[in-house]
Amino acid sequence: MSKKPVRVAVTGAAGQIGYAILFRIASGEMLGKDQPVVLSLLEVPMEKAQQALQGVIMELQDCAFPLLVGIEAHSDPLTAFKDVDYALLIGSRPRGPGMERAELLAVNAEIFTAQGKALDKVASRNVKVLVVGNPANTNAYIAMKSAPSLPRKNFTAMLRLDHNRALSQIAAKTGKAVADIEKMTVWGNHSPTMYADYRFATIKGESVKTMINDEVWNKDTFLPTVGKRGAAIIAARGVSSAASAANAAIDHMRDWALGTNGKWVTMGIPSDGQYGIPKDTMFGFAVTCEGGEYKLVEGLEVDAFSQERINVTLKELQDEQAGVAHLL
Ligand SMILES: NC(=O)c1ccc[n+]([C@@H]2O[C@H](COP(=O)([O-])OP(=O)(O)OC[C@H]3O[C@@H](n4cnc5c(N)ncnc54)[C@H](O)[C@@H]3O)[C@@H](O)[C@H]2O)c1
Numbered sequence: 001m002s003k004k005p006v007r008v009a010v011t012g013a014a015g016q017i018g019y020a021i022l023f024r025i026a027s028g029e030m031l032g033k034d035q036p037v038v039l040s041l042l043e044v045p046m047e048k049a050q051q052a053l054q055g056v057i058m059e060l061q062d063c064a065f066p067l068l069v070g071i072e073a074h075s076d077p078l079t080a081f082k083d084v085d086y087a088l089l090i091g092s093r094p095r096g097p098g099m100e101r102a103e104l105l106a107v108n109a110e111i112f113t114a115q116g117k118a119l120d121k122v123a124s125r126n127v128k129v130l131v132v133g134n135p136a137n138t139n140a141y142i143a144m145k146s147a148p149s150l151p152r153k154n155f156t157a158m159l160r161l162d163h164n165r166a167l168s169q170i171a172a173k174t175g176k177a178v179a180d181i182e183k184m185t186v187w188g189n190h191s192p193t194m195y196a197d198y199r200f201a202t203i204k205g206e207s208v209k210t211m212i213n214d215e216v217w218n219k220d221t222f223l224p225t226v227g228k229r230g231a232a233i234i235a236a237r238g239v240s241s242a243a244s245a246a247n248a249a250i251d252h253m254r255d256w257a258l259g260t261n262g263k264w265v266t267m268g269i270p271s272d273g274q275y276g277i278p279k280d281t282m283f284g285f286a287v288t289c290e291g292g293e294y295k296l297v298e299g300l301e302v303d304a305f306s307q308e309r310i311n312v313t314l315k316e317l318q319d320e321q322a323g324v325a326h327l328l
């Protein structure tokens with residue numbers, strides 16, 4: 001018997017990431033090749049954006065995806081989020097050349113207050129929310145705090161792009177396949193302060209840290225390369241990453257919904273106080289997923305260097321949170 005369709009909301013649907021993600025969701029890459037979906041697409045109520053959205057919808061129709069059983073265009077989150085099972089909050093202003101993510105905070109914070117409230121009112125009580133729009137961790141925190149009747153655990157932020165970037169750098173350094181790397185994680189904020197940590201990583205059972213054995217490379221090359229990759233892409237393309245961001249969002253939601261078979265992935269999730277991260281801080285942690293739930297990997301050793309890095313990224317997140325406290 002075929003599965004009941006699920007409702008998937010995507011905001012910023014006529015934007016760059018929207019264009020790179022919608023066709024993949026509709027083809028079943030996110031929720032499985034047996035899961036019919038209804039796409040509920042939200043754009044700003046401006047003629048140009050709504051017109052562009054109609055163009056994207058025409059293209060979705062022209063793909064004749066068997067799993068795509070409905071498409072809706074919206075300009076109001078209260079209608080877009082009605083009964084949604086999944087919400088990908090992408091729509092917001094991206095960074096331009098030379099901008100830091102913190103500068104986006106003020107511009108984008110109000111969007112996530114309004115969308116959190118709308119989810120609270122009308123979404124499925126089990127909705128899985130992924131915030132992609134930057135600054136992603138703090139926007140997810142704002143949305144979560146604006147939706148008090150939904151479980152906190154339903155709100156997550158995207159750290160998967162940093163995780164995938166780290167995998168790729170490690171594969172290049174070791175000359176091994178990305179697919180063979182296990183137990184990579186990224187702690188903290190989706191920003192240059194994030195701490196990509198390969199101390200626990202293995203390739204076919206062998207320690208990556210031992211294989212690389214180069215602390216200077218870790219500190220001076222690996223961490224800055226992963227941390228500043230977003231800016232490097234903006235400098236090269238003139239616009240921010242889109243296909244890789246869409247890919248990371250697909251990975252995040254797919255793993256959350258369908259499970260990781262014990263493999264570690266990184267998700268930004270509200271802390272319950274583990275590793276000394278204050279409750280509710282939307283922080284990147286290693287998790288495994290099973291049965292539609294994520295579970296934090298506990299008990300990892302935090303050495304002095306790691307603690308220092310974790311403190312820096314936590315401080316940045318706490319400053320961001322303080323900067324939006326008046327909105328909550
Ligand atoms: N977390 C990550 O790893 C990551 C990676 C890449 C990009 N991003 C962020 O994702 C966001 C989107 O990037 P993009 O390249 O698609 O930008 P874009 O400008 O191409 O598209 C954004 C779209 O969002 C729409 N939008 C703006 N406010 C909205 C609202 N309130 N409701 C609905 N739609 C709204 C705009 O009209 C636009 O069409 C940016 O904030 C960017 O910085 C995050």
Ligand SMILES: O=C(O)C[C@H](O)C(=O)O
Nearest residue numbers: 095134229230231240241
């Ligand atoms: O860096 C940006 O502003 C875009 C995105 O967050 C990225 O990491 O590529």
